[in-house]
Amino acid sequence: MLETLDTPVHHQLREQSDAYPRPTFHNGRPTLLGRMRRHYLDILASIYIYNEHRGYRSLDRVLEAVRLRCPDDRTFTAQVEKHRADERKHYAMFRRYFELRGEMPYAVDRTCGHIDRLIRMTFGCHIDDLDTDAVVAQPELFNKLCRIIMITEIRGMHMVDTLLQSLLVKADRPLTKIFKVIEKDEPSHWMPYDAWLQCHDGGKPRLFERLADFWVHLSLVLVKLPLLYCNPRLSRRTNWQDDEAAAANESQPSRIARTV
Ligand SMILES: [Fe+2]
Ligand SMILES: [Fe+2]
Numbered sequence: 001m002l003e004t005l006d007t008p009v010h011h012q013l014r015e016q017s018d019a020y021p022r023p024t025f026h027n028g029r030p031t032l033l034g035r036m037r038r039h040y041l042d043i044l045a046s047i048y049i050y051n052e053h054r055g056y057r058s059l060d061r062v063l064e065a066v067r068l069r070c071p072d073d074r075t076f077t078a079q080v081e082k083h084r085a086d087e088r089k090h091y092a093m094f095r096r097y098f099e100l101r102g103e104m105p106y107a108v109d110r111t112c113g114h115i116d117r118l119i120r121m122t123f124g125c126h127i128d129d130l131d132t133d134a135v136v137a138q139p140e141l142f143n144k145l146c147r148i149i150m151i152t153e154i155r156g157m158h159m160v161d162t163l164l165q166s167l168l169v170k171a172d173r174p175l176t177k178i179f180k181v182i183e184k185d186e187p188s189h190w191m192p193y194d195a196w197l198q199c200h201d202g203g204k205p206r207l208f209e210r211l212a213d214f215w216v217h218l219s220l221v222l223v224k225l226p227l228l229y230c231n232p233r234l235s236r237r238t239n240w241q242d243d244e245a246a247a248a249n250e251s252q253p254s255r256i257a258r259t260v
Pocket of ligand 2: 087153156186189
């Protein structure tokens with residue numbers, strides 16, 4: 001169908017669809033290597049789209065805490081707002097990536113969420129259960145939240161650098177384009193928290209926080225990702241994360257107001 005239409009939109013779609021690495025074919029069937037490569041990239045993108053979605057949803061609540069904690073600091077608030085908008089944009093790019101291929105992401109859960117697990121290890125509760133009032137009222141808790149976000153973003157920056165060197169990722173032009181956008185955005189995601197911490201005696205990330213980050217990263221790359229890859233029963237999502245979140249908000253309008 002795309003071959004026969006010559007509008008600019010169809011031209012762009014054709015160009016984009018040509019850019020996805022297709023499994024190479026042998027006797028009319030995709031080769032094993034091609035299918036393995038496609039499977040790996042799909043799992044990688046599924047973990048990313050999950051994390052981007054968790055990122056901007058969590059930042060909604062961080063933003064609420066920032067506005068209450070430092071109401072006069074317009075610069076910091078604007079930086080966090082920009083951070084939230086970037087993460088929303090990253091999510092949308094991955095969603096488009098899957099949509100153009102006519103696939104849904106794999107159904108990965110919070111065990112693949114870097115920020116989910118880091119908050120769990122450092123605050124002792126799930127991110128959705130963080131007590132906003134306590135974070136706003138206690139400087140040490142607010143500083144800790146800033147340090148955790150900073151560590152997560154620095155980790156994300158290094159991860160993207162590594163992925164952009166990967167031959168598997170480089171073979172997928174749309175995915176490479178997405179990672180290049182993330183690479184460009186990433187420094188502006190952790191620097192504001194670092195600057196704020198320096199100005200308010202927030203200190204540098206503690207040893208335990210760094211170790212927790214290292215552990216979460218290591219277990220994700222060396223354990224979680226291979227397990228997902230080898231799981232033959234891993235299913236695809238049946239809806240998009242933001243559609244699901246919108247539906248949940250409609251049914252529970254007071255929940256956001258209650259939590260950080
Ligand atoms: Fe992101
Ligand atoms: Fe980021």
